[in-house]
Amino acid sequence: MLRSASLSRRFANAPPVVFVVVAGCLAFLVYCSVYAFRKPFTAATYEGLAVGGIHFKIILVTLQVAGYALSKFIGIRVIAGMPASGRFGLLAGMMGIAGTALLGFALTPYPWNCGWMFANGLSLGMAWGVIFSYLEGRRVTEMLAAFLCANFIFSSGFVKTAGQWLLTRQGISEQWMPFVAAMLFFPLLLLGLWMLEHLPPPSQADVAQRSARVRMLPEERKTLFFKFAPGLVTLVGIYLVLTIIRDVRDNFAVEIWNELGFGGRASILTAAEAPVAVFSLLVVGGMIFVKNNLYAVWLSHAMILLGGVVLFGSTLLFQCGIISPVFWMVLSGTGLFLPYVLFNGKLFDRLLAGFRESGNVGFLIYIADSFGYLGSVAVLLWRNFGAPGISWLSFFSWLCYIGAVLIFFLAFVSYGYFLKKSRNDDPVKSHTNAPEQLYPSK
Secondary structure: OHHHHHHHHHHHHOOHHHHHHHHHHHHHHHHHHHHHHHOHHHHOOOOOOEEOOEEHHHHHHHHHHHHHHHHHHHHHHHOOOOOHHHHHHHHHHHHHHHHHHHHHHHHOOOOHHHHHHHHHHHHHOOHHHHHHHOOOOOOOHHHHHHHHHHHHHHHHHHHHHHHHHHHHOOOOOOOOHHHHHHHHHHHHHHHHHHHHOOOOOOOHHHHHHHOOEOOOOHHHHHHHHHHOHHHHHHHHHHHHHHHHHHHHHHHOHHHHHHHOOOOOOOOHHHHOOHHHHHHHHHHHHHHHHOOOHHHHHHHHHHHHHHHHHHHHHHHHHHHOOOOOHHHHHHHHHHHHHHHHHHHHHHHHHHHHHHOOOOEOHHHHHHHHHHHHHHHHHHHHHHHHHOOOOOOHHHHHHHHHHHHHHHHHHHHHHHHHHHHHHHHHOHHHHHOOOOOOOOOOOO
């Protein structure tokens, strides 16, 4: 107990730079370990396996995403009302269930083992919300979130590289590989989570700049949502599009790279994502220098628009033969993940702070996440039954085109709504903590 108290005091007394680096690395480590329970199975192709004419991997991905989506809907209530004292036990318990599901997948004969993937996804859907609750509401949240959100890009490729290494170099079967990969990261998960538990809560200065982050009762959740319903629905629409594209790119990366001519090169799964992760880390982390919360919201919308342009433009240049496949995957990944990371690391945090609303980011992001993964399930089912002949490369390319147009349109609508809301909402005008100019038109 004395050691634990000493560790908490050291975190509290650490210089800001040291705190950001240590806390950010801990969050990265924990969520990277979570990815090891979720993504390694996608490194396998399960060639020649099918159930009822449906490729076995598509069944596995769809079941896991369906469980993940259901968990996100449950998380709207659970994460919003989660007490700080329950975070460690909740996440440790969820990871235990996820690992047990992977063990069940390994021990249960094919094809009946596919059902374990639903249980795996169901147990993992709230992990991000628990981890982010340690980081939100701080003046350095952008920097901390940048570390955490880099996992979306880097860790997914990294754990899939680890999965392919187990398959090709260690001779682990496709059925056992997901469980073995998860167990490699399990000690790091527990160590990182234990240390996160000893981070100090947001200081008074943090609360003054970012507003208090508190548990939300059902009535409070309802009030917050309907106060900003048009804008939130538009933002959820953007996030739904981003999630669909990201999920196809992520879950079927091996198939896409194979069609691009890079089959058998496991390192490409990590190497092509590293520049995207670094760029997103720098951009999102750099938002810490934008002190005005509403300006940060406007800048986030500009970056979302830029992401749509890059996603569309890079795909067009690749199909015209102007840029290489690797350069296209890096650029399209940047256009996709920059706005995706902004949603998960900054946009909702700054939105609450800019409009001086108490509550927590977990409530808003879990609304977006739940519909995003529900959309992902729907698109996967349509791809299998509505267009089974289309290749994953072509499917992903068309998603980039259509998604970019939708993102561009919805981002303009969202910006217009929140800009008007900021000008008309008197409490926002009167409730400021610093002599900031909140409105870009003045």
